[in-house]
Amino acid sequence: MFTGIIETLGEVINLKKDQENLHITVKSDITNELKIDQSVAHNGVCLTVVAINNDEYTVTAIKETLDKTNIESLELGDKINLERAMKLGDRLDGHIVQGHVDETGVCKSIKDENGSTVFTFQYNSNNNNVTIEKGSITVNGVSLTVVNSKKNEFSVAIIPYTLEHTTFKNFKIGTKVNLEFDVIGKYVARLTELK
Known part of the structure; x- marks a missing residue:
């Protein structure tokens, strides 16, 4: 669950198609706080961290996500809004956000x-x-x-x-x-x- 309060901007530094999936590598100032299998919202889309390398991390978007969001139109160098999932006990400064784009x-x-x-x-x-x-x-x-x-x-x-x-x-x-x-x-x- 997210709040819709953006923590930082990330930069798309690599896009790799793999069958119907898209692997997206992002450079971010919060990468050092991430871990594999963590959920992060990317322009409001909840994606799972699958790899971390220094200040870069990679997430994978499947066909369903690509069909229903603007993720497939990302280009190298694009800036994206980033938010980590909220912690239990945090203030809910925005509203209840699932990271599931309608x-x-x-x-x-x-x-x-x-x-x-x-x-x-x-x-x-x-x-x-x-x-x-x-x-x-x-x-x-x-x-x-x-x-x-x-x-x-x-x-x-x-x-x-x-x-x-x-x-x-x-x-x-x-x-x-x-x-x-x-x-x-x-x-x-x-x-x-x-x-």
Whole structure:
């Protein structure tokens, strides 16, 4: 389980296809604290550490992950948001994040609001995912509050600190992002479907 509070940025330094899997090697300032078999969220995608070498570590994404996230579009040199799983007893500063991406979305607009930046994202309305005003959403692993909710679109307001310390600073119109909708909202939506 994660909180959506990004610890640091990593840099993709190697990508290796192996049948339908993708091995991703990341250079990071938290590598020395990792161990083999540990879960780390990469742009919100929970992946298992399979190898460590000095300040670099490797994780493997399977076809299911590649099909449902933006991981397959990573390129050498890309920066990615990193978060280690939370420890029992830690404060839950963000919200409950599983590291299981529901779908991808696309950045539709970026607007400077004199102290914050408002990003609007569009997603597939056929997947029955929903957002609500002041509800939680995870975008590329970042825990955020929805400020404008529509049927297949939502906006979030980013403070300067988050903009500077996450991959949001690299977003452009058309950027594909990983979305994990609020787990409680997903259960409520599913229960409503079953009635």
